[in-house]
Amino acid sequence: MPQRQTSQCMARVSGKSDGxxxxxxxxxxxxxxxxxxxxxxxxxADASGIDRSHMGKIERGERNVTLLNVLKIAQALxxxxxDLLRRGGL
Incomplete structure (x- = not known):
């Protein structure tokens, strides 16, 4: 059975670290x-419809936030x- 090759281009992003x-x-x-x-x-958290504990993890960089949540957060802010991505140098 041939071995599966994995792409070196994109590492899997977990909820803990993006590398x-x-x-x-x-x-x-x-x-x-x-x-x-x-x-x-x-x-x-209330204004963006996100759980407060999840918001804390987003702010600490511990969660891989979805695009939809970034849009909700930006609107609430x-x-x-x-603007948020630019502020983060991304």
Whole structure:
């Protein structure tokens, strides 16, 4: 039976680490913007429809946030998803 070859181009991203630091960078950008608009983490979670504990993990870069959640968070923060990505250097 031939061995399966895996692609070296794209590493699998788990909920814990992305290998390049993109998740912590995005989380830091969300945290910074949240503080700029004077929202608590709980208020941001409520406004974006995301569980507060999940929001904390997103801000700490511990969760691979979906595009839809990035859009919800950005809307709740009064900015665009591209603004958050740019702030994170992504």
């Amino acid at each position: 390049e630091g993109a998740l912590p960078k995005l989380g830091a950008a969300i945290l910074t913007r949240r503080r700029e608009v004077a929202l608590s983490q709980e208020a941001l 009064g900015c665009t998803a591209s």
